[in-house]
Amino acid sequence: MDPEKEKERKRLIALTSLNLLNTPKEERFEIITRLASKIFAVPVAGISLVDAQKVWFKSIQGLDHLTEDRSTSFSNAVVLKEEMVIIEDTLQNEEFKSNPYVTDGPKIRFFAGVPIRASDLSVVGSLFLADRLPRKFSDLEVSTLKDLSTWVDVEFLRSSLTYQISLEQKKIQEELVSKNRELAEEKAMDDAMLANIGDGVVGINDRGEIIFTNQQVEYMTGLKQDELIGKPIWYSIKMFDKDDKEVSVNERPIRNALFLKKKIESTNYFFVRRDGSKFPVSITATPVIVFDRVIGGVDVFRDITKEKEIDRMKTEFISLASHQLRTPLSAMKWFCEILLDRDAGDLNKEQEELLTNIYQSNERMIQLVNTLLNISRIESGRIIIDPKPTDLRKLLDEVILEVRPRFDKKKQHLAISIHKNLPLVNIDPRLIRHVYMNLLTNAIKYTPDGGEIVIIISVKNGEVVSQVSDSGYGIPRRQHEQVFKKFFRAENVIKIETEGTGLGLYLTKAIVESSGGRIWFESDEGKGTTFWFAVPLSGSVQKEGEVTIDI
Structure with a gap:
């Protein structure tokens, strides 16, 4: 594009951005032109805006017309030259002596105009003076006119900013209306989904106060929404464990989900209805995290009486x-x-x-x-738990002795570290022996020939913690949540080791928890797996069941 045409295009954009063309008179500009007329003692003073074809007078003293043709306008010369134009006698000026405003009409003999600029410094018009008599224009008058033009520049900038702000406000308002419409639609969809979902849904803030529930909560518990909103979930919806003990605040899945910043699932709890009766629930507690800050959580639960x-x-x-x-x-x-x-x-x-x-x-x-x-x-709860003071070191030695041929066959290295003053622990040795046997046989099975297996028994925070680590195939992270489920076998080991029922870890977890303990693991595919199980130093609680387990 031709440089001059591109320059003119940008100038016209800057002019339009002022939002002053063809607009009513404004006192802020009238003050400037009245003042200019008095200071310089001229009959005509004005502020012009020059567009592609016309010159618009935003304010003018001494003349009654509001526009003129650009081609014959004195202001056009200021715009084209981009500097102050002073003509002390128009009849002596070759460019303007034949101008219709000189020969006819107002018969202008003197003109002085200074450029007015937009925010991008484009010249969009002029502050000008005109007289019907020729006159000299002193340096002081030049300086004063330039000072007045600065005032106009400021007013133009203010107009531009005001217009841009109004456009932004309009855009924001339109976006707000659009977003509100979208939110309303989403809320309607969410409300419909919550109303029709078969599970109970309870939302809480970071203080544990209930902020929403769906219809299924009332259907399952008998508690109405207006009874629950704003109240702490811990005390509003009572929860019991499988041993019929009321679950404390710190033991509730949603509390742990908020604290650990991760989803927690469980099927070991019961909720209480308004009439005091209990029903088993499957719970998924999920924290709501925004910019790494927990702002609340959602409890989704399902009545699993039939299951x-x-x-x-x-x-x-x-x-x-x-x-x-x-x-x-x-x-x-x-x-x-x-x-x-x-x-x-x-x-x-x-x-x-x-x-x-x-x-x-x-x-x-x-x-x-x-x-x-x-x-x-x-x-079925028929298992006998018969705790006895047990030397875990000796119990582990017996298990290792039994599986030693498997270690030797695969030429695996076994490293053992046991707490120096390990006390006797009151547990059922038959049950815990099974746990060690399962974890060790798994470690042997899923560790390649020549790999290393590490066993550590330590005492921490009132618990005896046993650790079994291998350097085997590991468990894919996407399957971690399934590890303790019935019949689960990791997809990467099924291809290598065809034998196995997928029941060993399920049974092991059930034994540990029945003994008052807990079990967990960490694993990275291709790097190995570590299982920990912990039993309280105080020992297991005796249980009068009907049968023992078969080892």
Whole structure:
């Protein structure tokens, strides 16, 4: 584009941004032109705005017209030259002596105009003086006119800013209306979703005060929304654990979710209805985090009475089926042992191999049946917990002795560190032995040949903490939440190790928690896994059940 045309284009944009073209008179400009007329003793003083075709007079003294053609305007010369223009006698000036404003009409003989600039310094018009007589214009008058033009510049800048602010306000207002409409639509959708979702939903602020609930909360608990809003969730919706003990504020899943800044799921709690009756719930407590600050949380819960009943029926069925399977499996084992011991006659090599495969498969079936029976006994609350003062060092040594051949076969290195003054702990050694056995056999199974396994037993914060670390395949992070679920096996080890039921860790967790302890882990795929389980130094609580677990 031609540089002059581009310059003119930008000048006209700056002029438009003032929002002064073809607008009514304003006293702030009238004051300036009246003052100019008096100071310089001239009949004509004005403020002009020069657009593409016309010159507009924002204020003018001594003339009654509001516009003129740009091509014949004195102000156009100021704009084109971008500097002060002084013509002391127009009849002696070659450019203007034939101008219609000189020869006709006002018959201007003297003109002085100073540029008026927009905020980008484009010349958009002039502050000018005119007289019907020729006159000299002194240096002092030049300086005074320039000073007055600064005043006009300031007023123009103010107009520009005011116009820009009004545009921004209009834009913000439009955006606000649009956002409010979007929010209203989203709220309507959210309200409809909350109203129709089958789960109870309770939202709280960072102080634990309830800020919203949905209809299902009232349906499940009998507590109305207006009874709950603004009140602490800890005291408004009562919660009990599986041992029928009221859950304290610090033990509630939503409290821990806010504190730990992570989602917590649980199916081990009961809510209380208005009439005092309890029902089991599946809870998902999620913190709401904005810029790394917890601003509240959401409790989503579901009545799992039917699921619990189905689980109970499944447990009973599994228990019954497992009992029924034990007899024929035990008989098969006995018959295989008789045949392999050649008590029924000699075997050739092929017969021996077939019987060995049958025997090994039968052993795996017996192990699976025992595991299923153990799970059903724990889930039904029939397990006996018989705590005794136990030397965990000695108990661990017994387990290591049993699994030592597996270590040696894979040439794995075992490192052990046990608290120097480890006290006797009142636990059920049969149960805790199973926990050590499961964690160690898993570590051996999922650690490659030549890898390292570390066992540490320490005393911390009133607990005896046992740690089993391996340098194996690790567990994919996306599957961490499933580790303690029934039948779970990590996708990366299924391809490598085909054997396994996915019940070992589920049973281990159930045993630890039944013993009054807790279990957790950390794992990175390709780097290994560490499991910890902790039991209180004070020991486990004795439980008068019906059966023990089968190891």
